[in-house]
Amino acid sequence: YAITASGAVSADYTISYVPGNLTITAAPLTITADNKTKAYGAALPALTASYTGFVNGDTQASLTTAPTLTTAATATSSVAGSPYTITASGAVSTDYTINYVPGNLTINTLAVTVTADAKTKTYGDADPALTYQITSGALAPSDSFTGTLTRATGESVNTYVITQGTLTLNNNYLLTYVPANLTIGKRAVTVTADAQTKAYGTADPALTYQITSGNLVASDSFTGSLTRAPGESVNTYAITQGTVALNSNYVLNYTGANLTITKRVLTITANNQNKVYGSANPSFTASYSGFSGGDNPSILTSQPVISTTASTGSGVNTYPITVSGAAVANYDVVYVPGTLTVSKAVLTITADNKTRSYGLNNPPFTLAYNGFVNGDDMNSLSIQPAATSTATTTTAPGNYPITVNGAASANYSFNYVNGNLTIIAVNGTNVSNLTISSGILSPAFTPANHNYTTSVDNGSDNIRFTLTFDPTATVKIHGLTAPNGSSSAGVPLNAGNNTITIVVTAQDGVTTNTYTVTVYRGEPATAITATNILTPNGDGKNDTWMIGDIQLYPKNSVTVYDRAGRKVYFKQGYTNDWDGTLKGEPLVQGTYYYTVDLGPGLPKFRGFITLLRSN
Template identity: 30%
Template sequence: ITATGASDANYEITYVDGSLSVTQAGLTITADNKTKAYGAPVPTLTASYSGFVNGETAADIDIPPMLSTTATAGSSVAGSPYTITATGASDANYAISYIDGTLTVTGSSNAVLASLELDPNIYKTGVAGSNYRDYTASVSNTTSSLRLTATAQDPTAIIRINDVVVASGIPSEAIQLAEGVATTINTVVTSSDGTTTKTYSIVITRKAASNAVLASLELDPNIYKTAATGTNYKDYTASVSNTTSSIKLTATTQDPNATVKINDVAVVSGVASEPVRLRSGANTINAVVTAADGVTIKTYSIIVTRKAGTNALLDVLVLDPNIYKTTVAGTNYRDYTASVSNATSAVTVTATTQDAEATLKINGDVIVSGTPVAIPLVAGVATTINTEVTAADGTTIKTYSIVITRRPANNALLTSLVLDPNIYKKGVAGANFKDYTASVSNTTSSVKITAITEDPNATVKINDDVVVSGTPVSIALGVGITTINTEVTAADGVTIKTYSIVITRKMGTNALLSSLVLDPNIYKKGVTGANYRDYTASVSNATSAIMVTATTQDPEATVKINDVDVVSGVPLSVSLDMAINIIKTVVTASDGTTIKTYSIVITRAGVNSARPSENLAIVTPVDNQEIATTEVTVSKAVS
């Protein structure tokens, strides 16, 4: 450093040079922190500078620093962070210091498997499905388990096989495969950064076994069975006494997954069946084994012969209602008698054999032991009920006979007593069980009466005539009072009840004739007169008498011809005098008051008055509705 230019009169100035020392500026180089995903290349390393002066930058440094790290592309997340070091920088103007940086390795989003292997080496087929990858595979029945080896592309990914975490590339524990069932094995891969999950699903079917063989087939009680020739996989025969009524079978399969049925009833392998009932004679018991494949079937058949029994006895013989039966001597194994009231119309017989193999017949009908049988009882009749028991041997027979007498009924009542037409009958006091009165018009000349008994075995008489219950009987009604007695006799033959109906038929007012006929058939001419009807007629001298027939419309009306009582429709002979003859027909209605007179004036000619005869067909004149048909034929001798 040079000093010059100083001046002072008092001083002699001399100069001595000095020196200026320039030291290095401090420069700090800091390695920048970096981040990379696992498996990714190491990023470019950079540094930051602090301390440049005079506008200088990193480009002005004489020798730039070298940046390095121990991390590589494969460095794990677990080893993170890794140091980034800056070294080797040089510049005369700067005193350089360094600060290390870090490289942080983060987890990968890769959840893909590099490989998925089965052990044993089973071929798997890719199929469509809902997972990232879906496969199916099939193994033989002998393959009861397998292992999976899943290798991730990213070794830091997490692998779970059926929810169990496994290491990438390391076989899983053995996975059991059920027979005949589809087993699903899911391999779930989760990326190391936890953001990605992928599922690999394999559905493996283990074929069912075809083993339908029994390891053993035992009988309880311990009956010896003999192998026999037959159509089944195994056939046996065995024999038991009659006292052995059932046996149990225990079938044990070689394959625990095979199923067994004994006589179509499923049983558990190695467990005794329910008792199989043995009837007298040959009994076939089939043990059918079905392999786990559901296809292979083997039948083990045992024919067990139970000797026939000789027991033909009844355990119980019960009547319902509980009727007391008396033991009597008879030709059967057991003979009984019993008596019931008339109200008991049927009994139920229940016979139960001591030997379940024995058969029953009740009155000839085959019946299952212990089954109630209804037997109808007829009133007043002894009903025989024979229960025949045949032992299992088919030859021993015992008969239990019950003779039950149902008392006859004392029911002499009617359920209905009906009149047709439907005439109102009024109950009145009287000497009979029931007394009625009724009234009908004169036009009702008859009624039908129908009596129905409560007891079908009761008998009925209507006016002493036996009739069938429910059968209509026609009764004629005369004018005035008609009594109809219905007598009911109960089945006991003693009890009698009488229903009496007194019907009054009103008198008629009909005094008309339906016809008034003359014989010979003389023409009569209607004329005006004082009577209800007036006629005139003329006959020859040769006609000395005439037959008059008057028929009433009402059969109850009475008739007089010339004061002589006649029956309606019955002819009356009337003598004819010479000249004029008056024939009066007086009709009195059944009421006794209504009277109508029909008058015919007949002129008989003298001896010399004959003239040629002629046939005349005469039609009755006006108002002839009372005389329905009147044709008169007049002889040629009539003048």
């Protein structure tokens, strides 16, 4: 700048002015970044600077360009990185030489106060969530609490401190905790007694109850029992709480009910009775079921009346026995009718005994009755009985039942007593014919002749008889029963005479008719011999030539020869009748030769015979 001089006054001097120059150099200016502080999470404060060196009344506004203040810190920079440098730069002024001095940004921990919320719960319930509120300060964006609150232990009714537990914030905060309480209140439970009933005289039912509001916790249980007002008669009795209780953690409310004693059922049953048709009614009785304890029919204020519609004359059937009219306190009376069964009377029907002779028709059968009642007789039967016998005209003598049956009646059962039919035997023993299996009867059979003879050869070792006799009689031949009209069993024969007795016994078992048959059985064919002498002189001895049993061999042939071999006699079917003649003329005395042939298949024999004549 020009420096000019002027205005000098001096008498002495003529003043001349020569201008000079004033040089102004830039003044030093120190710009110092002001130190700053902020709480964690808060916005950065305004960065300011302090100026040292302004002159002439200059201020920050005197700067051509104000300085720029910066720091690396942000709103979320942690306390741990504090302090952060605040730098100033960029100021422009022609009048100043600028020197910058940095400042510091200090981030302090953020004070946060949390206050626990007071909580309550009912005994037995789960704990509510333990919550809290920030009552001072605030969290930086995206920051959060960790951990949870806790409380003092215990589940009974009481007040329990809610403590900070593990609740915390990071190192950028100063956390202050204000506690509260969890209060556990009593649990309300209402029990309601169950209404009960019982019949008079029975034991009390269990007095029970239901939880009708609330519930019990875990293993908690009631103690004690309900009681009821005393009394056993029919009535209503209050059921009271008695000693039922819960522990001190509960408020127990009780709602009562009643035990109703109802009338007991007393069943009076008319006893079933029986009687026979026509008899008087029996005494009626009853049975009792349902009396309690020592009660018995004597406590009835009115005894029951038992009756029936049946009378003495009532027919076979069933009739109700009714019972009614009983009265008794504490009981409801139920009546059960009985039954009077009128059974059939027993009517005995007896067949009268009868007698007849064999061969006659049965006589009419008659009956006798015993047991009719109420003036009944046989006409009261719906079906009349019938008497019968199995005997017929040809039934053998003896005793035969006369059976009676077939009667019917609604009011009678029947006892049948058989009668007896006696058939008297007859005395017939007549034999109308008699034949034999071998030989010929002599004489021919006639019923009047009782003795007969016959002869058979030795080959017949038995003989059979066929008789036709009175059918009412029986026959035994030689002790064995013989049939009528057919062959008997064989009667064994010995050689020689056999006397066989035939006994005919009448039906009466007393009358008999006996026949005798003498059967001659010849010797064996090998034992037959002829006499060796013939003396036909009429003295009855050896008058004819005799060959033993020759008549038993009707197919025999006999030949006689003289000493010259001439045939002097021949006969088939010889019958011991040769008298020593030839063609009616006497043969001369002497010895003759003979042959005997007994028949086909039978032995032959020969020999000599001497013919003698009287002088």
